[in-house]
Amino acid sequence: MDANASPGEGPRAGRREWIGLAVLALPTLLLSLDISVLNLALPHLSAALGASSTEQLWIVDIYGFMIAGFLITWGTLGDRIGRRRLLLIGAAVFGAASAAAAYADSPTTLIVARALLGVSGATLMPSLLALISNMFKDPKQQGLAIGVWMSCFMGGMAIGPVVGGAMLGSFWWGSVFLIGLPVMLLLLILGPFLLPEYKAPEAGRLDPLSALLSLATLLPVIYGVKKLAANGVAVPQLLSLLIGIAFGVVFVLRQRRLEHPLLDLRLFGNRALRAALGVALLCSATMGGITLLVSMYLQQVAGLSPLIAGLWLVPSFALAIAGNMAAPALASRFNPAYTIAGGLLVTTVGLLLLTQADSAGGIALVVAGYAVAFAGTSPMGVLSTQLVVGSAPPEKAGSASALSETNGEFGIAFGVAILGSLSAAVYQGRMTDAVPGGVAPDAAAEARDNLPAASNVADSLPGQLGTQLLDVARDAFTGSLHVVALVSAGAMVLFALLAVVLLRKAAPGGAGEGQQPEQTDRAAEPVVG
Incomplete structure (x- = not known):
C-alpha cells in the first residue's frame, strides 16, 4: 500500500489491492447468483429427482439457514486463523459442494450438498468483507470498494435469471451448480498471490x-x-x-x-456501530417484505413466469448498483447520516409509487416504484456496512463483518414475516365479502386464505366464475400491497430521521461518537504471503 496519506486518512491502496478486489468480486457474484438460479432450476431438479414438496422446501431453505447459523462463528475464526486462509478453505469446500450438488442422485444428497454450500458460503461472506476493510484503509477508497462488493452481489441477483435460463435451456439442471467451479478455482489460484493475510494478534483459541x-x-x-x-x-x-x-x-x-x-460484546459499546446496525436492520426488514410482495405481484397478479419476473427486476438492480457506486462520493461531500437519510427519502417516493399500481396493467408502475425504492437504500447499505466494519478495531474486522451479514439475514427474515403477515391480514379482510356467490363454501374459505390458493380454486371453477374469483383475489392482493407500501413509506421517513439523529457524528470511515481509544490504536497483524 502507499503509505502516503492526508491527515485523518488511512494509507491509500495501490494496484495490488484493486486487482485483489477484482478477485474478491468473483465469489461475491457467485454467492448471489447461486441463490437466484436455484429458483429456476427447482422445477427441473424436482422432476428429475422426484423431490416431494417438503424436500423442495429444504433444498431451497437449507442454504440460507446454514449461512445465517455459521456467519458469526466463521467470521470470528477468520480473525484467529487468518482471513485469507479461511476464505481459501471456504472456496475449496464450496467448489466441492457445488460439484456434489450438480451430480446429486437423490433429494437427500442434494439437501446435504446445499447445506455444505451454506456452511462454506458463511466462510466466504465475512472473509470477503473483512479483507476489503484491511486492504482499503482510506475511508474514500474503502467506501468505493464496499460499493463494488455490494454491486457484485446485486449483479449476481440480476444476471441469475439470465444465466440460469441459458444454462437450463442448453444443459441439465445440475449445470447451474457447476458455474461455481471455475470461479472458486480461479480464487484458489490467484488468492495466495494477490490477497494479503490478516489475523488478530493474541486472539486466543476458538x-x-x-x-x-x-x-x-x-x-x-x-x-x-x-x-x-x-x-x-x-x-x-x-x-x-x-x-x-x-x-x-x-x-x-x-x-x-x-x-x-466468540463474539466480543464490547463491540456494541460503540454508538456508531449500534446505530448503523439498527438502521440497517430496520431498512432490510422493510425492503425484504416489499421484495417478497413485488415478486408475488409480478408472478401471481401479472401472471409472469419466474424468469420473466426476474428480468423485469433487472432495472432495480441496475439502479441500486449505480447508487452503490455513488454513495461513497456523496458521503465525502455530505455527512454520511444525511446521505443515508436522503436515500431513504428517495425510497419513500418509490414506495408511494407502489400504492398507485392497480391489478390490471400495473407492471410498469410496480417495477418503477420498486426500482426507485431499492436504489434509495443503496447509500444505507454501503455506508452502514462501512460504519459497522470501520467502527470495530482492525483485529475484530471478521467479527464485525459477520455481525453486519447476520444483521441483514435477520432483517430480511423478520421483514418477510411481519410485512407478509400484514399483507395476509389485509388480503383476508378484503376477501371476506368479495368472493362471488357461486363459489362453494369450502372453496371460498380456501380462496380467502391467500392469492395462490385463490388461483388454484379459480382454475377448478367454470369459465366466468373462475375469472371473477381471480379478479377479486388479485384486486385484494394489490390492495394489500398498497397498505404495506404506505406503512413502509411512513417507516422509511422515521428511519431517515433516526439516521440523522444517531449517525450524524459518525465519520465516513466508521469512527464516531462512542469510539473507544483502544479501538483506534490496535491493529491487525499483516502476514506476508
Missing part, C-alpha cells in the same frame, strides 16, 4: 461451546421466523423462537465470562 451455542441460537430463530412468515402463528414456530432466545441468553452470559469470546 471456544467450541460458544460456537454450538451460536448455532443453537441462530438456527431456531431463523427457522421460526421463516415458518411464521410462511404458515402464520403456530405452536412449533413459537417454540422454535423461544428455544433460540433461551440459547441466546446462555450464549451472551458465556461471552461475558470468556477472556477471548
Whole structure:
C-alpha cells in the first residue's frame, strides 16, 4: 500500500489491492447468483429427482439457514486463523459442494450438498468483507470498494435469471451448480498471490461451546421466523423462537465470562456501530417484505413466469448498483447520516409509487416504484456496512463483518414475516365479502386464505366464475400491497430521521461518537504471503 496519506486518512491502496478486489468480486457474484438460479432450476431438479414438496422446501431453505447459523462463528475464526486462509478453505469446500450438488442422485444428497454450500458460503461472506476493510484503509477508497462488493452481489441477483435460463435451456439442471467451479478455482489460484493475510494478534483459541451455542441460537430463530412468515402463528414456530432466545441468553452470559469470546460484546459499546446496525436492520426488514410482495405481484397478479419476473427486476438492480457506486462520493461531500437519510427519502417516493399500481396493467408502475425504492437504500447499505466494519478495531474486522451479514439475514427474515403477515391480514379482510356467490363454501374459505390458493380454486371453477374469483383475489392482493407500501413509506421517513439523529457524528470511515481509544490504536497483524 502507499503509505502516503492526508491527515485523518488511512494509507491509500495501490494496484495490488484493486486487482485483489477484482478477485474478491468473483465469489461475491457467485454467492448471489447461486441463490437466484436455484429458483429456476427447482422445477427441473424436482422432476428429475422426484423431490416431494417438503424436500423442495429444504433444498431451497437449507442454504440460507446454514449461512445465517455459521456467519458469526466463521467470521470470528477468520480473525484467529487468518482471513485469507479461511476464505481459501471456504472456496475449496464450496467448489466441492457445488460439484456434489450438480451430480446429486437423490433429494437427500442434494439437501446435504446445499447445506455444505451454506456452511462454506458463511466462510466466504465475512472473509470477503473483512479483507476489503484491511486492504482499503482510506475511508474514500474503502467506501468505493464496499460499493463494488455490494454491486457484485446485486449483479449476481440480476444476471441469475439470465444465466440460469441459458444454462437450463442448453444443459441439465445440475449445470447451474457447476458455474461455481471455475470461479472458486480461479480464487484458489490467484488468492495466495494477490490477497494479503490478516489475523488478530493474541486472539486466543476458538471456544467450541460458544460456537454450538451460536448455532443453537441462530438456527431456531431463523427457522421460526421463516415458518411464521410462511404458515402464520403456530405452536412449533413459537417454540422454535423461544428455544433460540433461551440459547441466546446462555450464549451472551458465556461471552461475558470468556477472556477471548466468540463474539466480543464490547463491540456494541460503540454508538456508531449500534446505530448503523439498527438502521440497517430496520431498512432490510422493510425492503425484504416489499421484495417478497413485488415478486408475488409480478408472478401471481401479472401472471409472469419466474424468469420473466426476474428480468423485469433487472432495472432495480441496475439502479441500486449505480447508487452503490455513488454513495461513497456523496458521503465525502455530505455527512454520511444525511446521505443515508436522503436515500431513504428517495425510497419513500418509490414506495408511494407502489400504492398507485392497480391489478390490471400495473407492471410498469410496480417495477418503477420498486426500482426507485431499492436504489434509495443503496447509500444505507454501503455506508452502514462501512460504519459497522470501520467502527470495530482492525483485529475484530471478521467479527464485525459477520455481525453486519447476520444483521441483514435477520432483517430480511423478520421483514418477510411481519410485512407478509400484514399483507395476509389485509388480503383476508378484503376477501371476506368479495368472493362471488357461486363459489362453494369450502372453496371460498380456501380462496380467502391467500392469492395462490385463490388461483388454484379459480382454475377448478367454470369459465366466468373462475375469472371473477381471480379478479377479486388479485384486486385484494394489490390492495394489500398498497397498505404495506404506505406503512413502509411512513417507516422509511422515521428511519431517515433516526439516521440523522444517531449517525450524524459518525465519520465516513466508521469512527464516531462512542469510539473507544483502544479501538483506534490496535491493529491487525499483516502476514506476508
